[in-house]
Amino acid sequence: MRTETPFHTREPLIKKVEVKLEGEAARTLFLVLALDTGATNTFISWDAAYALGYDPAESKPKKRIITGSGVEYAPLIRVKSVKAFGIEIKDLEVVCHDLPEEASVDGLLGLNFLKNFDFCINYSKGMIEVK
Amino acid sequence: MSNELQPIEEIEKIYPNEWVLIVDCETDEATTSVIRGRVVAHGRKREIYEKVVNYTGKVSIRYTGKLPEDVGVMF
Numbered sequence: 001m002r003t004e005t006p007f008h009t010r011e012p013l014i015k016k017v018e019v020k021l022e023g024e025a026a027r028t029l030f031l032v033l034a035l036d037t038g039a040t041n042t043f044i045s046w047d048a049a050y051a052l053g054y055d056p057a058e059s060k061p062k063k064r065i066i067t068g069s070g071v072e073y074a075p076l077i078r079v080k081s082v083k084a085f086g087i088e089i090k091d092l093e094v095v096c097h098d099l100p101e102e103a104s105v106d107g108l109l110g111l112n113f114l115k116n117f118d119f120c121i122n123y124s125k126g127m128i129e130v131k
Numbered sequence: 132m133s134n135e136l137q138p139i140e141e142i143e144k145i146y147p148n149e150w151v152l153i154v155d156c157e158t159d160e161a162t163t164s165v166i167r168g169r170v171v172a173h174g175r176k177r178e179i180y181e182k183v184v185n186y187t188g189k190v191s192i193r194y195t196g197k198l199p200e201d202v203g204v205m206f
Contacts, residue, residue: 005162027186030165085163
């Protein structure tokens with residue numbers, strides 16, 4: 001399978017990743033996450049986790065995360081399905097961590113999702129190519 | 132707020148620089164993009180998430196604005 005997702009090269013790329021998430025709740029959530037090849041994991045906000053039917057506060061597994069501002073432990077959940085660029089990964093480990101509201105995204109699409117396929121950020125074509 | 136489904140581009144024009152809660156979403160499964168939907172709440176992010184529990188089906192939460200050009204981002 002091969003997909004091409006266009007983006008505007010003059011705008012920040014982080015606005016362009018629309019992600020479909022399915023969890024325990026009776027709703028499918030479509031969020032905008034930042035494509036982050038520097039993040040080991042996929043992250044979503046605590047509120048998004050609640051909306052998917054998970055309770056991060058009750059989550060026993062914690063992930064040690066190193067951010068630009070320090071080290072902390074964040075709840076880890078397993079989301080039933082995460083789909084982006086037309087490719088679906090089931091039972092994905094996702095860290096619950098809030099970004100500032102001003103970040104304009106609800107989390108990060110990190111390497112534990114991206115490593116499942118080959119992708120190319122083609123700036124000259126303004127296209128994210130995935131296969 | 133309209134009961135009709137609105138294209139995402141129109142929603143971004145009507146509710147600029149806000150978090151919006153969109154329900155009854157029509158989506159493009161190939162790109163996972165929301166094409167159109169019905170806005171049922173807009174405002175600050177926390178307010179939007181307080182209302183999402185009232186809705187099922189295909190729901191989208193997103194910020195309609197852009198990052199300012201003079202702002203750097205490092206997650």
